[in-house]
Amino acid sequence: MQVVTAGSMLSDERDAVEQLAREILKNGRKPAGVCFYFQKSLSPDRLRAAALEFFPGIPIVGMSTKDRAFDRNVVIGSKNTGSSVSAGGVSRSRFSVNRFEEPKVVSNSGVIALAFAGDDVSLGSFAGVYADDKIINSERVFNRISKKAGLCGVFPDLIMFHCTEDAQIPFARALAEYMGDSVQVAGGMFDISEGEVSVFTEEGVLTGKSIYIMTFLYTDCDVLVTGESSSEPEGHHGVVTAVSGEVISEIDNQPAADVFFRWLDRDISSWSPDKINQELFRLRSQWTIASQTANIRGTICFNITYPVLVNPDHSLRISNVWEKGMRVCLMAVSSHDIVRHFGRVRCPSDRTVQGALHYMCDSYSSGERESVFFDTVVAAIRGSESFPFVTVPQHGEFAKDMDNMEFIMDNYVISSVWFLEKDPD
Secondary structure: OEEEEEEEOOOOHHHHHHHHHHHHOHHHOOOOEEEEEEEOOOOHHHHHHHHHHHOOOOOEEEEEEOOOOEOOOOEOOOOOOEOOOOOOOOOOOOOOOOOOOOOOEOOOOOEEEEEEEOOOOEEEEEEEEOOOOOOOOHHHHHHHHHHHOOOOOOOOOEEEEEEOHHHHHHHHHHHHHHHOOOOEEEEEEOOOOOOOEEEEEOOEEEEEOOEEEEEEEEOOOEEEEEEEEOEEEEEEEEEEEEEEOOEEEEEOOEEHHHHHHHHOOOOOOOOOHHHHHHHHHHHOOOEEEEEEEEOOOOOEEEEEEOEEEEOOOOOEEEOOOOOOOOEEEEEEEOOOOHHHHHHHOOOOOOOOEEEEEEEEEHHHOOHHHHHHHHHHHHHHHHHHOOOOEEEEEEOEEEEEEOOOOEEEOOOEEEEEEEEEOOOOO
């Protein structure tokens, strides 16, 4: 299989896709499928129309990302001046490790494409709306997607699954019950904190706050999925006893902020609100809170959240939406050690890598960590890989744990899909 990437920072959707097509289709290459990762500033309807025009008869799948994705040459969604670039060019971005050219386009737009080509390669996708009371018919979904790929009833080599948070666990359970441990899985969650997200396939566009998109990839190579976790539990546990949306009022029937600071040996009962939040801001680069859950196989896993603000009543605003009764714990944030995590993103196999797809925690491409870490992340991944790759930020990253072949929905620093040359044995 041949993996091809291309990127564009053009703000006109048709011009951007045409630019991608020139690179991906050159020398008569016809991919078996193309995945698009695009900034929310672009129109999914116009992108899809352009993809159908410039990639006729080729399966397509696209999804919006509020933060920046990158490949070897392009960083999309840069917040300063961008340039019109092709896949072989360089980008005008303070995050690029390449030599800059003069700016041509001022835009925070952009789209990156990941294409798969080969005689025995095929791709199929399906997007849908998820509802809490909806029973997931995994067999029906599976047959629909495999049929679109031209291999009805055949398990794929890789499932790429992306969804809003409400669909995460139900789909993980449904997939595992139907497919067991036979298929590699990787993907992530959409961030809906700033509004709706959009996805598209050749069938149409879907926009909303409760959606999913699933892609089956059949390859003539071997696929390996790995994950680098971010945090380590520190022994302090509690249960959420009062919560409303993103605000935890109580842990163990006590004010949530009091419990969090007590876990860190701090008594805030006499502190002013300003002092409390100043200390919170200082601590949250080192400490976070995680919800503790058992995955479908019974293994304990964690989904981290960052404390955002302590309210006057000592309730605690967090970055996720949790529920009453969740078991939570204090976790040390080891992911601030960029070198330790991104510096060791390496394929564990000694076989030739034909390409890679990385899902990266979005806290490294937006927010308070952005200016400090994102340029280091880009340099670390670009400097360590000579093959085509795309790195996409996700609100939560998940993968099948390859140590014990379990489908663990975890919140990784980075999870990776490696496309390897076929094992001759």
